[in-house]
Amino acid sequence: MFSGKPEGIRTMSEAEGAEPTTVGGVAQSSTNAGLVIAVLWAAISVIAGLIFILGTPDIEYGGDAYTGIQAAAAQTARAVGWLIIATGALGLVIATTRRSPK
Numbered sequence: 001m002f003s004g005k006p007e008g009i010r011t012m013s014e015a016e017g018a019e020p021t022t023v024g025g026v027a028q029s030s031t032n033a034g035l036v037i038a039v040l041w042a043a044i045s046v047i048a049g050l051i052f053i054l055g056t057p058d059i060e061y062g063g064d065a066y067t068g069i070q071a072a073a074a075q076t077a078r079a080v081g082w083l084i085i086a087t088g089a090l091g092l093v094i095a096t097t098r099r100s101p102k
Helices: 033-052 065-097
Strands: 021-023 025-026
Touching: 033 065
Parallel strands: none
Antiparallel strands: 021 025
């Protein structure tokens, strides 16, 4: 029966003789790959969010139902932009709090 890890295979920290560190029951390597990914996602989310926010025009035409729908769609696009930026910031906060203390 498979026990989860093939016989003879060791992790990097086991090979170096150190005990693997765990955060919340999940093993964490000495490299901070999660933090790097979070920083990249934060940068990408800021760019994408700004495209949504700044790329949506604030033009108001007449008062019929069609232009009301256009205005609502523009407000929704701006809100989605802010949500995208928030996911990047939240991911960065989570990644920094999960780093192992050195």
